[in-house]
Structures are given as structure tokens and as C-alpha cells.
Amino acid sequence: MIKSNTIFYIGVIVLIIYLLTKVFVKQLEEIKIKRQINKKPVYQKAIPEEQVVQSEELERLISEERNSYYDKLFAGKDFINKDTTSLDQFIINAEMNHNDLYKLAQLNGIKVEMNKGWNNLALKLIVELDDKGWNRKVSSIKEKFGELRFYAETDHEDILNKYTEESKTICEICGRSGEFFTINTWDFTRCDEHRNS
Numbered sequence: 001m002i003k004s005n006t007i008f009y010i011g012v013i014v015l016i017i018y019l020l021t022k023v024f025v026k027q028l029e030e031i032k033i034k035r036q037i038n039k040k041p042v043y044q045k046a047i048p049e050e051q052v053v054q055s056e057e058l059e060r061l062i063s064e065e066r067n068s069y070y071d072k073l074f075a076g077k078d079f080i081n082k083d084t085t086s087l088d089q090f091i092i093n094a095e096m097n098h099n100d101l102y103k104l105a106q107l108n109g110i111k112v113e114m115n116k117g118w119n120n121l122a123l124k125l126i127v128e129l130d131d132k133g134w135n136r137k138v139s140s141i142k143e144k145f146g147e148l149r150f151y152a153e154t155d156h157e158d159i160l161n162k163y164t165e166e167s168k169t170i171c172e173i174c175g176r177s178g179e180f181f182t183i184n185t186w187d188f189t190r191c192d193e194h195r196n197s
């Protein structure tokens with residue numbers, strides 16, 4: 001008798017534990033679902049209207065300043081992209097000259113930040129990029145650490161790197177053959193004549 005009673009009580013306890021666990025798990029799930037429904041919203045910090053207007057105004061002034069710089073630069077010059085007004089119309093071929101390079105920069109909303117000795121190198125780079133198919137997007141054309149840095153939207157980083165390497169053998173001032181050197185931690189690539197300029 002005692003034995004079967006004990007088994008009965010154990011059975012009841014196990015059943016209660018089982019039912020309680022079931023209720024508990026169900027409640028947990030409900031809480032989870034509620035949390036998902038009422039997820040904390042992520043509020044984007046609103047930029048004050050005034051600040052938006054200010055930054056747009058600044059952007060407009062910068063672009064105006066840049067365009068007047070290019071207008072002066074192109075005045076009286078003749079080059080194949082003189083009348084080009086958008087990147088997809090930009091003509092890329094061997095007839096381009098340094099003004100086409102500047103025009104490409106203007107259409108990309110940037111300035112060329114290097115000396116003219118590397119212009120031909122940059123033009124060759126553009127032709128090679130175009131051969132592989134290129135959207136003409138470029139974010140920077142400049143001298144950095146004594147070498148040409150041409151940052152373009154392309155899968156052909158190898159072409160960009162090749163010309164960066166080549167620029168370390170060409171004088172940034174005149175385009176003749178030059179040498180890469182460092183003075184007081186500043187890097188340059190210059191010919192003998194322009195070593196000090």
C-alpha cells in the first residue's frame with residue numbers, strides 16, 4: 001500500500017511540475033513576442049532645420065567657388081571635353097589633354113591636387129580604366145607621400161596601383177624622369193632640376 005501511495009504522490013508532483021513548466025514557458029514566449037512587437041524604436045537624431053540650410057548653403061558656396069576656378073582655368077582653351085556637362089558624356093581617348101583631366105575633376109566635384117608633371121600619367125590611367133569599363137567616378141586626384149593617388153570607383157585597383165608606382169619615377173613638377181626621395185619625413189618625386197622646388 002505504502003509503495004503504491006508513494007508512486008501516486010510522485011506522479012502528482014511530476015504532473016504539477018510539468019504543468020507549471022508549460023505555463024511558465026508559454027508566458028516567456030508571450031513576453032518575447034510582446035517585446036518583438038513593441039521593439040524600442042531607434043530615433044534618428046533630427047538635424048535642426050537651420051543646420052541643414054547652413055550646410056546646403058556652404059555646399060553651394062564651395063561648388064560656386066570651384067566652378068569659377070574652373071571657368072577661369074578653361075577660358076580661351078580648346079579641348080575635346082570643353083562642352084561636356086555630365087560624366088556619361090565625357091569623352092575618353094588619346095586626344096585628351098590636361099584640361100580634360102581638370103574637366104573630369106570638375107564633373108566629379110573635386111580639384112586636382114598635384115603638380116602638372118603627372119597629368120599625362122593620370123590621362124594614361126584614365127584611358128586604361130576606360131578600356132576595362134569605368135563609370136568615370138573619381139573621388140581624388142592628388143599627390144600624397146610623394147606619389148600619385150588616383151582614387152576611382154573601379155574593381156581594377158591594380159591599374160590605380162600601377163600608376164601610383166610609376167609616378168615614383170616621374171618628376172611631379174615637369175614630367176621628366178625623376179627620383180623618389182625623403183627630406184625631413186616629407187616624400188617627393190622630382191628630377192634633379194626640381195629637387196628643391
Ligand SMILES: [Zn+2]
Pocket residue numbers: 171172173174175176190191192193194
Ligand atoms: Zn622636373
